[in-house]
Amino acid sequence: MSAPQYMIDARDGRIGEVMGHVGGYVQLRPLGGGREWDCPPEALTPAPPGEVLRARVRELNRQARLP
Incomplete structure (x- = not known):
């Protein structure tokens, strides 16, 4: 099993895990x-590990604030 690949959708800056094509x-x-x-391949750039970590922390903090 390979490690997950994370990309940035340059159209809006979202970071996502590549699930398929x-x-x-x-x-x-x-x-x-x-x-x-769905994102066109030309709009993708690799997500640096630091950006992935920041996005994960933001998501965990968001989930912690939910009732």
């Missing part, structure tokens, strides 16, 4: 889980 698009899933979205 369908119809010429890359499918990304938010770091905290949720609905996948």
Whole structure:
């Protein structure tokens, strides 16, 4: 099993885990889980590990504030 790959969707700055490729698009899933979205490959850039960590911490903090 390979390590997860994380990419930044340059259209809006979201970071997602690469889940697969369908119809010429890359499918990304938010770091905290949720609905996948499609992104054209030319709009993707690799997410630096520090950015992935910051996004994960933001998501954990958001979840901790939920009732």
